[in-house]
Amino acid sequence: MAQSEQTHPPGLLVLKDIDKTYRLGNLSVEALRRVSFTVFANDYVAITGPSGSGKSTLMHLIGCLDTPSSGELIIAGQRVSDLDPNQLAEIRNRRIGFVFQQFNLLRTMTAVRNVELPLIYAGVPKQERRERAITLLERVGLGNHLQHRPMELSGGQQQRVAIARALVGDPSIILADEPTGNLDSHSAAEILSIFEELNQSGRTLVVITHDANVAAKAQRILTIRDGQLQEAS
Numbered sequence: 001m002a003q004s005e006q007t008h009p010p011g012l013l014v015l016k017d018i019d020k021t022y023r024l025g026n027l028s029v030e031a032l033r034r035v036s037f038t039v040f041a042n043d044y045v046a047i048t049g050p051s052g053s054g055k056s057t058l059m060h061l062i063g064c065l066d067t068p069s070s071g072e073l074i075i076a077g078q079r080v081s082d083l084d085p086n087q088l089a090e091i092r093n094r095r096i097g098f099v100f101q102q103f104n105l106l107r108t109m110t111a112v113r114n115v116e117l118p119l120i121y122a123g124v125p126k127q128e129r130r131e132r133a134i135t136l137l138e139r140v141g142l143g144n145h146l147q148h149r150p151m152e153l154s155g156g157q158q159q160r161v162a163i164a165r166a167l168v169g170d171p172s173i174i175l176a177d178e179p180t181g182n183l184d185s186h187s188a189a190e191i192l193s194i195f196e197e198l199n200q201s202g203r204t205l206v207v208i209t210h211d212a213n214v215a216a217k218a219q220r221i222l223t224i225r226d227g228q229l230q231e232a233s
Contacts, residue, residue: 010077011038012172012204013062018071020057020227031057032068033227039173039206044199046207046218054227056177059208063175064092076172093122097166099176103158105150105165111137112146115165122169129168136164140194156187163194167203174198176207180214192217 020032032054039045049055060066061073064080067088073081075095080088098104105114112133119129137146140160150158159179166174176195180188196217199205207218215221223230 011074012041012043012076013039013206014072014074015061016072016074018061018068018073020054020061020066021069031227032061032224034071035224035227035229036071037222037229039204041204042199042202044195044205044207044217044219045222046209046215046220047222047224048209048212048215049224049230050210053224055208055210055224057227058224059175059177062173062206063096063098064088093118093169095172097169097171097174099159099162099166099174099179101178101181103150103155103162103182105158105161107150110147110149111142111153111161111164114150114161115168118165118169132168133164136167137161139167140164154187155183156190159183159187159191160194163191163198167198172204174203174205176205178209178211179207180209180211188214 015038016036018032018035019030022029022031035058047055047058057066061068064075067083068081071081072079075091078091080091083091106117109117112130115133115136116129119132134146137143140163142157142160142164145153145157150161153161180191183191192214195205195207207214209215
């Protein structure tokens with residue numbers, strides 16, 4: 001059970017009265033309304049809710065892919081609520097490791113090259129990025145698949161590559177969007193075991209999911225309904 005906020009260090013991810021309104025011509029659509037919660041270092045949090053509840057909007061805000069209409073969003077002590085797109089991209093690249101339902105691997109690249117890619121953009125020297133990529137692929141059980149391309153890997157193996165890629169930049173938060181949505185039950189269980197091991201080793205995870213079984217693996221569950229935070233456990 002999570003400790004009370006009074007005994008915690010400052011939150012790693014803090015949302016205070018977040019609103020998000022989209023303009024569609026003369027129509028305003030409230031996607032999120034006064035959402036507030038805090039994720040602390042080494043938390044494992046699931047955000048769940050039905051389709052259209054605001055989960056995807058919330059994921060885009062946490063991932064610095066969008067900004068709120070009002071309210072305060074803080075990541076690793078930095079207020080990101082009103083940054084411009086270039087500043088958001090910098091925070092996104094340094095602080096967030098993404099794991100997507102569709103894996104989003106480059107089909108022409110080997111597993112090790114896919115994992116290296118964020119480090120290439122970050123200007124990390126070739127030898128260092130290769131060593132880091134190999135270490136992480138070994139950690140997720142793919143040490144014998146370094147030179148395999150995505151089409152030569154199963155869905156579960158592709159998601160392991162994606163997890164290694166998310167970790168390679170040593171981000172503050174791993175943000176996973178429906179990470180088991182395209183996997184069979186066995187592969188899904190393997191991915192959730194990896195998440196549990198990552199959390200036990202000190203990683204902070206935020207998982208967006210509609211799957212109650214996936215959410216149940218987290219330490220805390222936040223439920224979004226009609227754009228509002230309904231409950232926290």
